[in-house]
Amino acid sequence: MDELLGQTEDTDFVVTGLDGSRTRADRFVSLSFRVMIRRTASIVAALTGAAFLLAAAPVFAVQDAPNKKLKIVSSLPQTGSANAQTTSIVNGIKMAIEERGAMVDGFKIEFEAMDDASPQKGNWDGQIESANAKRAIADPAVVGYIGTYNSGAAKISMPLLNKAGLVMVSPGNTAAGLTKPGLGEPNEPAVYRPSGKVSYFRVVPADDIQGAVACEFCRNDLKATKVFILHDRELYGKGIADVFKKTAESTGVEVVGFEGIDAKASNYRSLVTKIRAAAPDVVFFGGTTQTNAAQVLKDLRAGGAKIPFVSPDGTFEKAFIEAAGKDSVTKEQGGVYITFGGVPSEMLTGIGAKFVKSYQAKYGEIPEAYAVYGYEAGCVLLDAIDRAETKDRAAIIAAVAATKDFNGALGTWSFDENGDTSIRTMSINTIEDGAFKFVRTAGGAAKAK
Amino acid sequence: MQQSVAAAEFLAACALSRVDAVGAFARDGLLSSQEVFTQQLVTGLSNGMIIALIAIGYTMVYGIIELINFAHGDLCMLGAYFALTVVGALGVDQWAGTGGIMGLVMVLVGTAAFCGSLNWSINRLAYRPLRKASKLSLLVSAIGASFILVNLGLFWGGLPMDVFADGTSSAAPKAFPALVSAAPAAQIGDVIYSRTDLLVLCVTLPLMVALTYLVRFTKLGKAMRAVAQNPTGASLMGIDVERVIGASFFIGGSLGGFATVVYSLYNQTVSFQMGYRMGMDAFIAAVLGGIGNLPGAVLGGILIGVIRSMSDGYLEARWTNTVVFGILILILVFRPSGLLGAKLREKV
Structure with missing residues (x-):
């Protein structure tokens, strides 16, 4: 335990800094903790000896343990x-x-x-x-x-x-x-x-790669010239939507809409009307299953927008398919494509x-x-x-x-x-018969360091 | 003016009823600004009618015992789980033809009865013993009931049934089968009137008419109005006040039950958290229209739906809540008792 913390004095609740040293504040905290524990312990001891052993055990057990x-x-x-x-x-x-x-x-x-x-x-x-x-x-x-x-x-x-x-x-x-x-x-x-x-x-791999890959897929494989971008206003969703937008603008794909949704709304029918009026080839949603991706998809279909729906890895889980229901994810309805930082388990x-x-x-x-x-x-x-x-x-x-x-x-x-991985491989996946299906890899191999 | 055009178009759509799926993006997909407006209005009206139906339950209870029934939205959420369970147990996938309509009516009535009885029981167990206590105790009791219902929903979602994904993740949102397809019932120009829009109209309008009749022209309705006006006076006239209160809880709850089935068929998703948003929207609608006033709740609900839709459509979606609450504050500043509300008595 001592070598673990890089110090030799007695320790119960000690917060060590990066270099193993203790700041003044840490010492104060640790001191007051110890006083507190001792006081508590003595009160408990006054009540029952057995309880005292139990209360004190976690403090000393780590130090004394042979393993x-x-x-x-x-x-x-x-x-x-x-x-x-x-x-x-x-x-x-x-x-x-x-x-x-x-x-x-x-x-x-x-x-x-x-x-x-x-x-x-x-x-x-x-x-x-x-x-x-x-x-x-x-x-x-x-x-x-x-x-x-x-x-x-x-x-x-x-x-x-x-x-x-x-x-x-x-x-x-x-x-x-x-x-x-x-x-x-x-x-x-x-x-x-x-x-x-x-x-x-x-x-x-991070979203600067994923967002770019998603956009490249829309442009090359889905032949999109106009995209409508939605996001959930969270760090992850908005972040990847921003990257997607930047890539789209630099590669000549027109961004006909960029909007943050209310992730708790009951439906997005009026947004869908807006999307229909803008007539994009693809809708990209930066968000997760938990921020209502499935509801956005359902409302797109219900509003009659039979265009591809592209979303990032935050929707790459069975819960998304379950929440979306089997009708809205089919190819006839426009198809759903999900990017993922890596390849699916089967691959x-x-x-x-x-x-x-x-x-x-x-x-x-x-x-x-x-x-x-x-x-x-x-x-x-x-x-x-x-x-x-x-x-x-x-x-x-x-x-x-x-x-x-x-x-x-x-x-x-x-x-x-x-602190990032050198891996840059991404995959594009779709949904078929209620399960994810691998389409292709994208984004290139590991970058030599 | 545009509203009346849209209304006329909607009625025409209902008359045409089952023109089958006209391809989306017909006429090269570009909607004219007139069409966009009409489509937003249809969406707003559909959402608004559902909110209105729930708001009635709020406002009825308030009108009679001056309680803001915070459990009402969560009651509707449980109703949706009940409906999903029934649909799952029946194992139906899509409703078509006469059998489908029968099934729909059965689920609607079943859920309404479930929600009505539940609301009646909540009143009996949680509110009635506090009738003589301060209004604040009653309010706290309602908040408590709301928590209990939410947690019941969380538990319910974990039941091992197909529709709950075998209960693997109780808190996950559940897909409600698209029993009434969202396919267009009619399409005029590029404005789509979906079957679910039609469903909302066909369920909510008759219910509102029936409720108006009940309150205006029946003996029970008369008793309800009497109790709302003066409970002591009413009891002196030989009206069983508790029975009338119980009846209003039952009626308000069952309207919520109808609303929740329509909501689930319209949105095709249910989750144990949806009660919060349902209740909040309905509460705002009730306040906007003048709480305690039935036509006010309907007006408020429709207004909230349309405002939301227009704000989503013409501003940015992230401003919608700001717009809704802004309008609410403005109206309350100039008309503290709401749009149709009577002069306020002393209230919580």
């Missing part, structure tokens, strides 16, 4: 329609841990899956995401944070985790501004890195194919598209923990950042200086 333990947590929206997708991500992480027998370099690996959604929203909730991040930071055994699924949620936990010096690996965030300077808001990504160092990494090769096979054997179904990213995030984190000399948070960040030519389920890839 050295490290903990990895995940924070994904598991209440709401993303549940099927995120459960398969969690399964992927668990499989990565199990493959190593839950042991890395003599340390026992524990895992806890946290939920960052609330039933009120049925979607990610900023308050819960922030609470999850703080809980992970406060637990000294935690050395890795796998999440989030939604880019908007990442925006909240990234600065918290960065400040605390805890590594974050995302299996699902694709908003470009999270890592890449110049593609999002002017203050991005510096605003997510208060410590000035990169501590956030993602195994999925994976090598280690990826092996993963899909063992996932099927274990859980009895083909994993959702993002499961392999959960697995990859788990693998790359464990690999970094393995390589790290000392098992403290700072050393693990350095080890993750040094990941080079990692041979994983997605191929051989590296993290660049922003």
Whole structure:
């Protein structure tokens, strides 16, 4: 435990900075925590001796345990329609841990899956995401944070985790501004890195590639000359819609409309009339299943707009097909095309194919598209923990950042200086007979670093 | 003027009724500005009629016991789950012909009865014991009832049925089968009058007429008006006040039940969270029209629907809520009791 935190004094609740040092504020917090715990403990002891042992146990158990333990947590929206997708991500992480027998370099690996959604929203909730991040930071055994699924949620936990010096690996965030300077808001990504160092990494290619690929597909394959762009006004949805718009304008595709929707509206019939009046060849929706993608599609069809509907990976999950119903997704109705940062599970090769096979054997179904990213995030984190000399948070960040030519389920890839993967392969998918169907890959092979 | 043109066109469309699917984007797909306006008006009217039907339930309860029944929207949400369960159990895919109309009527009446009874029971269990308590306790009780209903919906969505995707994700939105196809019932120029638009009209109009008759010309209606005016006086005249209150809860709830089936067939999606938006829209409609006033609720509902639609169509969608609430505030500033509301008594 001591070498884990990189210090020798007694520790119960200590927040260490990036370099393992403790600031004044940290010391004060830690002191008051200790006073609090002691007071509580003595009151409890006065009541019953047994209760005292129980209350004190968590404080000392870690120090005295003969097995050295490290903990990895995940924070994904598991209440709401993303549940099927995120459960398969969690399964992927668990499989990565199990493959190593839950042991890395003599340390026992524990895992806890946290939920960052609330039933009120049925979607990610900023308050819960922030609470999850703080809980992970406060637990000294935690050395890795796998999440989030939604880019908007990442925006909240990234600065918290960065400040605390805890590594974050995302299996699902694709908003470009999270890592890449110049593609999002002017203050991005510096605003997510208060410590000035990169501590956030993602195994999925970002939307600057996805949005461009989606637009290129509309222009070349769907022969679109006019597009109508909708978005859900969230970081992810608006971000990818912006990229799509920029690409369209620079490649001579006319943007006949660009509008943010009310994700809670009961229907979008009046918007559809507006779209019909603009007569586009394609409608692009930057958003997710949770921000009403299926309702937009249904209303397009109900309003008689039989044109292709193109949406990004936030709709690449079974829940989208279920919510859209079987009639609105057919080719006769115009067709639905979904871009995805990578290839679907069935198209994976090598280690990826092996993963899909063992996932099927274990859980009895083909994993959702993002499961392999959960697995990859788990693998790359464990690999970094393995390589790290000392098992403290700072050393693990350095080890993750040094990941080079990692041979994983997605191929051989590296993290660049922003924390992005070198993989640039995208795929275009459609829906046939109530299931996703692979159309083609796009976006090019891994960029040599 | 344009409104009357649209109305005439709509009636013509109803008369034509089943002209079969005319291809979308006929006439090279370019709508004239007149056609765009008419289409937006049709959309607004359809959405508005549904809101109006729900708003009646709000305003009736308010008119009689001066309670803003916050559980009303969530009651409608549960009604949608009930309808989806029935449809799933029957295993029907598409309704066509006489059998289809029979099925539709059965689901409508069944859901109305379900919502009516539920609303009656909520009154019996949660509101009636508080009749003598302060209005605020009643309001808190209504908010509590709303929470219970939302969580019932969350639970219901997890039932292992086909229509709930085998209950794998209880909070996910559920696709409501397109039993009444959204295909155009008629198309005039490029303005599409869909079958679902027709459905909204065919369900809501007769109900509003029936309700007007009930309130104006029947004994129960007379008793309801009497209780609304003065409960003590009414009871002195030998009116069973509790029975009348119970009846209004039942009627308001069943109108919500009708509305929710139409809503589900129109939008083809139900979710345990939809009650919030339904209730909010209906509440604004009721306030706009003058809460406690039945024609006011209908007027308010239709206005909200049309304003939403026009704002989506001619401004940007993200301004729609701002526009709706802005208009509400303006109207309340100049007519604090709403468009058709009577002079306010002391209210919550």
